[in-house]
Amino acid sequence: MKPNVLLVVLDSVRAKNVSAYGHHHETTPFLDRFADRATRYEQARSPGAKSLTSHTSLFTGLHVEEHGVTSTDHSIDPEYTVFADLRDQGYDTGVFSENTWITDVEVGLKDGFDTVVGPQNSPFPDAVNPKEFVAKEGRGQYGEYLKASLTSAAPVKSLLNGVAMKLAWDHPTLVPDFLKATTPADVYTDFFLDWQAERTGPWAACINLMDGHIPYEPRDEHDQWGGERARAIQNETEDHKWEFNGGQRPWWQRKAVESLYDGAIHQMDAELERLLKTLEERGVLDETLVVITSDHGDGFGEPSFVRPNTRVSEHGVAIHETLFHVPLFVKSPGQTEGxxxxxxxxxxxxxxxxxxxxxxxxxxxxEFVPDGPVLASAAGLTEPLKERASEYVDDLTPYTARSKAVYETHENEVRKHVTWRDQSATVGIRDAQTVYLSSRNDSASGTAVEAAFDGIDDAGVKADAGGVEEVDETTYQRLEDLGYV
Known part of the structure; x- marks a missing residue:
């Protein structure tokens, strides 16, 4: 019998904050134990710094430079994804996430799945969208929002959308989970488990849990290191990337919100335990290839080694280890030893x-160790993101141009060669907690990167998706809220 395939992506979770990789907070007690019967990769890397590039590589096996899908006006033929391949082999396929790149946007990633369960936290998507309104008019324009709602085709629903959004941001404990800015992991665990219970043949599924993506909203039992002050800072911040890069907010506030991030990871870890325990009780876990990883990490003010006077906030354009060093646990069918x-x-x-x-x-x-070097890259800002960033940052030079990195084993550690514009560096990496600058602007680093990427050609799998204007307004606003456009 063919094995099932389960890919669980802990969105935005970096290895540095996973206790299984030495984090000082016990964020992943279940994964710590799960490693005793799974394969743990100490030095796993994401191929891209943002969800679209990383998921496209994850689904296709192509480097970012090979598939070239980096923005909403790109797409990939779904026949190149592993889930489409499995579907052609008779697998039932499903994806469960509020990550719009893999459930809504027409970039080809959702098309390999028979079942697609996307965002659940918009009460009335056919009415005025308060997030879109705020993006255009700014916060605090209550009178204008009231006017827009009353003159719309669905005034009552529009007003309720506004009330729900206000409560979700200011008093998240007072609203149902499905109305929160980020739908908690258990919602998608339940969707998947209901779907899996109905399968009679082999299945392949991707569950992407977004608790680790800003905004971080762990429930009280998981919010062990944050608290009200950290939540207040998060709620007061309009843009969690550019306000810090632009100097409108002090970096200590971004670091303070990391405490909520840890709670969000703890919340996902608890759902992982429930998910895999249920599959084990159903007798299908040993028949399943389980892969638990992340698409990229997040930054909380770490200094860049190649971009002068620049620090990393959130994710998207940096080449820093906090974004690329990701957790990776793999349990093959029948595996019992770690x-x-x-x-x-x-x-x-x-x-x-x-x-x-x-x-x-x-x-x-x-299986996840390649024959050649490990490659990673970060694309620069797209035009929509430049417009957004320029509201806070005067000089966007540090956030444009592609960065590239090559990883290789060197004695008892991993060496990372990285380039950005005419800058280069060699970074030493002992583990997820220990990263240091070995040398800067060493010609050997630039040569290593150039040689590794020299043989990487465009695979010809990218197509024009028609541009961002082809994305519906609700989906576009969701992407903007997540910092993707």
């Missing part, structure tokens, strides 16, 4: 690992 892989690994090996499990050639070992 393993630890120290070599650099990459998420672009996911399709190959899946195909090996399906055809019975999976070695239960280092």
């Amino acid at each position: 393993r630890t892989i120290e070599e650099p690994a990459t998420l672009t090996e996911f399709p190959a690992a899946v195909r090996a499990a399906v055809d019975g050639t999976y070695r239960d070992g280092d």
Whole structure:
């Protein structure tokens, strides 16, 4: 019988804040134990710094430079995704997430799935969208919002949307979970488990949990390190990336919100335990290839090694380790003993690992370690993002141009060679907690990056998706709220 495939993406979770990788807060007690019967990759890397680039690589096995899908006006032929391939082989396929890149936007990623369960936290999507209104008019324009609602085709629904948004941001504990800015993990766990219970043959699913994406809204039982002050700072911040980069807010406030981020990771970890325990009780866990990882990490003010006088807030354009070093746990069908892989690994090996499990050639070992070097890159700001960022930052030079990185084993650590414009650096990495600058503007770093990327060509799989104007207003606003456009 063919094995099932379960990919769980803990959106925006960096290895540095996972206790299984040495974080000082016990954010992942379940994953800590799960490592005893799974393969833990100590040096796994995401291929991209944002969800679209990373998920496209994860689904296709192509480097960002090969697929070229970096913005809403790009798409990929879904036949190149591993889930479309599995569907063609008779698998039932499903994706469960509020991440609009894989459930709503026409970039080709959702098209490999028979079942698509997307965002659940918009009470009346056919009425005036308060998030879109705020983006255009700014906060505090209550009279104008009232006027826009009363003159709309759905005045009552529009007013209720406004009330729901106001409560969700100012008093998240007073509103139902499904109305919060970020839908908690248990909602999508339930959707998946209901779907899985109805499968009679092999299935393949992707669950993307967004608790770790800004805004961080852990429930009280998981908010062990944050509290009201951290929530107040988060609620008062209009743009969690550019207000800090532009100097409108002090960096200590971004660092303070990390306490809520840890609580959000703890919340997802609890759902992972419930999810896998239920599959085990149903007798299907040992028949399933389980891959638990992240699409990228988040920044909380870490200084850049190549961009002068620049720090990392959130994610998207930086090449910093906080964004690329991600957790990776893999449990192959029937695996009962834990393993630890120290070599650099990459998420672009996911399709190959899946195909090996399906055809019975999976070695239960280092499937995510490539034959060549591990590559990663970060695209510069798109035009819509430049417009948004320029409201806060005068000089956007540090946030444009592509950055590239190459990882290789060097003695007892991993060496990262990185370039951005005419800058280069070599970074030493011992583990998720220990990263240091080894050298700056060393010609060897630039040469290593150039040589590694020299053989990476456009695979010809990208198509024109028609531009961002083709995205419906609700989806566009969701992307803007997440900082993607």
